[in-house]
Amino acid sequence: MWKTSFIQFLKIIQQNKFFTFLNLFGVSITIMIILIAAIKIESTIRPGGPEKNNDNMLFIKNEVVVAEQHMSMGGLNFAIVEDYLAKMKSPEAIAFSSHTPWSFFGENGVEEFDVRNVNAGWWQVFDFEFVEGRGFNLKEVEQGASLIVIDEKVKNRFFQEKKTIGELIEIAGKSYKICGVVKEVPSNCMQAHANVFMPYSLLEGQGRDLMQPGDYTVIFLARDNSNKDEIKAEAESIRRKIEPLLDEGFELYLGGPDSPLSYYLTGWTNPHEYQGNARELLILFAKFLLILFLPALNLVSIQLIRIHERSEEIGVRKAFGATRIGLIKQILYENTLLTFLGAVLGLVFAIILVYGFESALKSTLFSDAGNNVNIQLNFGLFLISLIVSLVLSLLSGMIPALKMSKVEAIDVLKGGEL
Amino acid sequence: MIQLKSVQKIYRTRNIETIALEQVDLEIKKSEFVSVMGPSGCGKSTLLNIMGLLDKPTEGEISIADTQILGQKDKKLAHFRNEKIGFIFQRFHLINSLNIIDNVELPLLYRNISSSQRRKIAQETLEKVGLSHRMKHFPSELSGGQCQRVAIARAISGNPDILLADEPTGNLDSQMGHEIMEILHQLNTEGKMTIVMVTHDEHLAKQTNRIIRFFDGRQVN
Numbered sequence A: 001m002w003k004t005s006f007i008q009f010l011k012i013i014q015q016n017k018f019f020t021f022l023n024l025f026g027v028s029i030t031i032m033i034i035l036i037a038a039i040k041i042e043s044t045i046r047p048g049g050p051e052k053n054n055d056n057m058l059f060i061k062n063e064v065v066v067a068e069q070h071m072s073m074g075g076l077n078f079a080i081v082e083d084y085l086a087k088m089k090s091p092e093a094i095a096f097s098s099h100t101p102w103s104f105f106g107e108n109g110v111e112e113f114d115v116r117n118v119n120a121g122w123w124q125v126f127d128f129e130f131v132e133g134r135g136f137n138l139k140e141v142e143q144g145a146s147l148i149v150i151d152e153k154v155k156n157r158f159f160q161e162k163k164t165i166g167e168l169i170e171i172a173g174k175s176y177k178i179c180g181v182v183k184e185v186p187s188n189c190m191q192a193h194a195n196v197f198m199p200y201s202l203l204e205g206q207g208r209d210l211m212q213p214g215d216y217t218v219i220f221l222a223r224d225n226s227n228k229d230e231i232k233a234e235a236e237s238i239r240r241k242i243e244p245l246l247d248e249g250f251e252l253y254l255g256g257p258d259s260p261l262s263y264y265l266t267g268w269t270n271p272h273e274y275q276g277n278a279r280e281l282l283i284l285f286a287k288f289l290l291i292l293f294l295p296a297l298n299l300v301s302i303q304l305i306r307i308h309e310r311s312e313e314i315g316v317r318k319a320f321g322a323t324r325i326g327l328i329k330q331i332l333y334e335n336t337l338l339t340f341l342g343a344v345l346g347l348v349f350a351i352i353l354v355y356g357f358e359s360a361l362k363s364t365l366f367s368d369a370g371n372n373v374n375i376q377l378n379f380g381l382f383l384i385s386l387i388v389s390l391v392l393s394l395l396s397g398m399i400p401a402l403k404m405s406k407v408e409a410i411d412v413l414k415g416g417e418l
Numbered sequence B: 001m002i003q004l005k006s007v008q009k010i011y012r013t014r015n016i017e018t019i020a021l022e023q024v025d026l027e028i029k030k031s032e033f034v035s036v037m038g039p040s041g042c043g044k045s046t047l048l049n050i051m052g053l054l055d056k057p058t059e060g061e062i063s064i065a066d067t068q069i070l071g072q073k074d075k076k077l078a079h080f081r082n083e084k085i086g087f088i089f090q091r092f093h094l095i096n097s098l099n100i101i102d103n104v105e106l107p108l109l110y111r112n113i114s115s116s117q118r119r120k121i122a123q124e125t126l127e128k129v130g131l132s133h134r135m136k137h138f139p140s141e142l143s144g145g146q147c148q149r150v151a152i153a154r155a156i157s158g159n160p161d162i163l164l165a166d167e168p169t170g171n172l173d174s175q176m177g178h179e180i181m182e183i184l185h186q187l188n189t190e191g192k193m194t195i196v197m198v199t200h201d202e203h204l205a206k207q208t209n210r211i212i213r214f215f216d217g218r219q220v221n
C-alpha cells in the first residue's frame, strides 16, 4: 500500500513540476535559513574556545543605578566588583575583567589589539590553552606584578620564533614581563577574547564612586545547577547590602548573574521591564514557529489553487473507488513527503554552505573577525525543524485535503465545467 | 443485476425545484445491453449516476447485484463502485497528468494488488482495445477515439459486472463511434458484461438488446 502511494507520489510531483518546485523551494530555503541563523546564535551562546565550559558560567555584565528622574547604566563598578562580588563564597571560582584597546603605532601604521585587565581567578574560570608559560597567580596580582599573558597573534607579531617567556613588551609606554602565551581566542568568545591579559591591579585610579557604573564584567564558575541558585541568591544579598550605600532614593540593579543563553535572550534589558527568561524563550519559539509556518501557509495556498486543477482527477478517482478517507490520506501523504524532501534538501543546502563555502559564510555571518570562529551545524535543531514542519504541513494539508475530498464525482463528471 | 424501485430525484436550488427523475421502476438483467434514449435534460445522466452510486436518489430503492444500496457508508459505496462498476464518459475524463497505462491501472489502485500484477492486467486490457503500443503516451497525445478506447480499458480493467456509458460516442465521428460500439458488443457477448449506455443515436441504440426511453424524467414506452 505504501509502495503504491509512493509511486503515485513520484508521478504526481513529476507531473506538476512547478508546484513541486514552489513547495520544495519554500520548505528547503526556510530550513536552510533556520540552520544558518542557528549558527550565528550558537556562536554567541556556545562559542567554544576558553568558554567551552560556559554551561557552568554565570555572568554579570552590567548594572543600573536608577532613581525617579535619573538612570545610569554601564558595566560593573570597580568597587562593587573588588569589595563585594569578588569576595563571594558560593562560586567555585570568580573571574572579572575590564576591556581596553591597545593601539600600536609601528612601521605598518596603527595596529589594534585587545587588552583585558583581569584577576587571578580568570585563569581558573576560563579554559585557556597555554602554548608556553602560565597565567599570573593571586599573590602576583595582589603585589601588582607587571606580568602579562599574550596570545599567539601578538607573539608572532613581535617575537616570531624567538623564546618569549621572560621577555619584556611595551604597551602604552609601560613595560611588562611576559609570563605566558595562549592560543588565539576565537572572536565570538565575547567574554574571554583578548590578545593581551594583564593584572587589573596595574590599572590606576579606578572609579570607586558607587553612583557611577564602571566597565567590569564578573564571571562565576558554578559547580552545578543548585550551586547556580546559591550564587544568584548571594549576588542578590550583596545587591541589597550595596543599595543603601547609594544616594537617597536610588536603586541598584545587577544584570545577572545569568547564563549565556538568557543573556542572549534578554540582551541589554531595562531592569524595569526585566521579567526573566521564560517570556523571551517563548518569543523566540514563536518566531521559530512563525518562520516554519510560512512554507506551510505557502503549501495551503498552492494546494487550494490546485484543487480546481485536480478536481477532475479527484472526481475520476472517486468514481473508480477512491474513498474520502483514502483521498485525504493520499493528499496528506503527498504533502508530508514533499515537506520531508524539502527539509532534507534544506539540510543539504546548509551543509554545502557550511562545509563548501566556509570562509565566505563566516565573513558574511561574522563580518570582520569571522575566520577566527568555529562554526558547526546543529543537527538536533534540524530534527526539531523537521518535526515541526512535518506537523505544520500535516495541519495545513488538512484544509486542502478536506476540501478536495468533498469534491463530488458527479459534479465533475456530469460533463459540465466546475 | 440492477433494480430501481420508485426512484425519484429532485434537484433543489435556492428557489427552483427540478424534478430530474420521477417514479422510475426499472430492472436490468445480467448480461443485458441496454440503451437509454430521450431528449436533452430528460434525466438520462441522472439515472446513470444513480445506478453508478455517484448520486443518491431523493426517494426510492436501488439494488445492484442483489445488494441494497440505500444508507450505505461512503467507504462501502466506494468499495462497491470499485468492484462492480465501470464508467465511460462522453468527455473521456482521463487523468491528463498520468500516462495511458497509469490511467488504465486506476481502478486497480484501490485494490490489494501488487504493482507488477497491476501493470500486467493494464497491459492486457490495453491490448483488448488495441492500444498497447501507446502505453507510455499521455492523453493529450491521443486522438478522441483513442482516448475513449483508453477510457474503456480503464472502465474494464477491474473486471466489473456492470459498465455504465454516458454518451460514449457523443464526441466522436461515426467511424470512431462504430469502433467503440464494436468493443462494447464484444464485452457484452464475450465478457458477459451488463452494459447501460446513454445515446442520442437511434442507429446505435437499435444494435442493443433493449431501448429505454425517457421524457421529462419519466420512463415512456
Ligand SMILES: Nc1ncnc2c1ncn2[C@@H]1O[C@H](COP(=O)(O)OP(=O)(O)OP(=O)(O)O)[C@@H](O)[C@H]1O
Residues within 6 Å of the ligand: B011, B012, B013, B018, B019, B020, B038, B039, B040, B041, B042, B043, B044, B045, B046, B047
Ligand atoms: N446539479 C443540478 N442541480 C439542479 N438541476 C440539475 C442538476 N443536475 C441536473 N439537473 C437538471 O436535471 C435534469 C436532468 O439532467 P440530466 O443531466 O440527467 O439530463 P440528460 O438527460 O443527461 O441531458 P443531456 O442529454 O443533455 O445530457 C435537467 O433538467 C437538469 O437541468
Ligand SMILES: [Mg+2]
Residues within 6 Å of the ligand: B044, B045, B046, B166
Ligand atoms: Mg447527460
